[in-house]
Amino acid sequence: MPELPEVETIRWDLTKDVKGKRIRDVEILNAKVIKEPKPAQFKSRLKGVCFVDFLRRAKVLGIRLSSGEYLVVHLRMTGQLVYSACKEEKARVIFTLSDGKFLNFNDQRLFAELRLVKDWQDLKFLRQLGPEPLEKDFTEPRFRQMLKGKKTKIKPLLMDQGFIAGIGNLYAQEALFLAGICPARAANALKVQEIKKLYQAIKQVLQEGIRYRGSSIDNYVNGRGKRGQYHLRLKVYGRDGEPCLTCKARIKKIQLAGRGTCFCPRCQK
Numbered sequence: 001m002p003e004l005p006e007v008e009t010i011r012w013d014l015t016k017d018v019k020g021k022r023i024r025d026v027e028i029l030n031a032k033v034i035k036e037p038k039p040a041q042f043k044s045r046l047k048g049v050c051f052v053d054f055l056r057r058a059k060v061l062g063i064r065l066s067s068g069e070y071l072v073v074h075l076r077m078t079g080q081l082v083y084s085a086c087k088e089e090k091a092r093v094i095f096t097l098s099d100g101k102f103l104n105f106n107d108q109r110l111f112a113e114l115r116l117v118k119d120w121q122d123l124k125f126l127r128q129l130g131p132e133p134l135e136k137d138f139t140e141p142r143f144r145q146m147l148k149g150k151k152t153k154i155k156p157l158l159m160d161q162g163f164i165a166g167i168g169n170l171y172a173q174e175a176l177f178l179a180g181i182c183p184a185r186a187a188n189a190l191k192v193q194e195i196k197k198l199y200q201a202i203k204q205v206l207q208e209g210i211r212y213r214g215s216s217i218d219n220y221v222n223g224r225g226k227r228g229q230y231h232l233r234l235k236v237y238g239r240d241g242e243p244c245l246t247c248k249a250r251i252k253k254i255q256l257a258g259r260g261t262c263f264c265p266r267c268q269k
């Protein structure tokens with residue numbers, strides 16, 4: 001499932017490849033992915049407008065258009081946004097661009113969402129998001145403050161988009177391994193030193209995720225249809241039963257808030 005680094009990678013690719021281009025036509029092959037407005041409206045309001053800017057908030061892309069509106073893309077489980085010389089067979093919506101190429105919106109499982117809105121900041125699910133972990137206003141003192149009084153387990157808390165934006169199951173596990181913290185610890189029981197380590201680990205795994213252009217453990221591909229490389233560097237995610245890369249102990253898998261969670265019982269306390 002695309003998390004912050006995957007969506008950021010797509011944003012970079014599309015900024016390079018698609019920014020400034022005009023939408024010549026919109027082909028809707030499965031209207032289920034269009035949440036608002038009605039498909040006919042969606043099509044007519046997009047035809048002829050240009051892609052002005054590609055923005056991101058959490059795991060959501062906000063594409064500013066020359067009409068002043070925003071095309072909001074939520075990839076969810078299996079969404080892909082691929083700029084290509086051809087129309088892709090699995091596409092649900094295809095944008096024909098002014099350069100004769102295509103922006104394919106693919107989504108195998110039909111959980112992804114497209115919205116055309118006046119102002120994407122007004123969307124309720126965006127207003128409820130926590131801070132962006134790679135932005136300057138997410139400071140260590142702020143993180144310490146955020147954790148105060150949180151009795152929930154640290155791993156599900158990191159995945160809570162209202163607490164902090166953009167982190168999902170994969171990067172939460174990797175950050176906790178890097179920080180040496182057991183995913184089942186109560187958030188408010190972390191010591192100052194542990195909070196500092198976790199704060200740095202969150203930034204580090206997300207930045208590395210971006211540097212390696214995302215992780216393709218499932219069907220994630222970047223804006224050019226290429227797989228990422230970060231999944232080749234995972235320390236705990238998906239490695240249950242395998243030896244820890246640091247201490248050789250067996251990586252353990254537990255369920256936390258209904259999600260499989262891998263960690264090293266020796267390195268993570």
Ligand SMILES: [Zn+2]
Nearest residue numbers: 244247264267
């Ligand atoms: Zn270990």
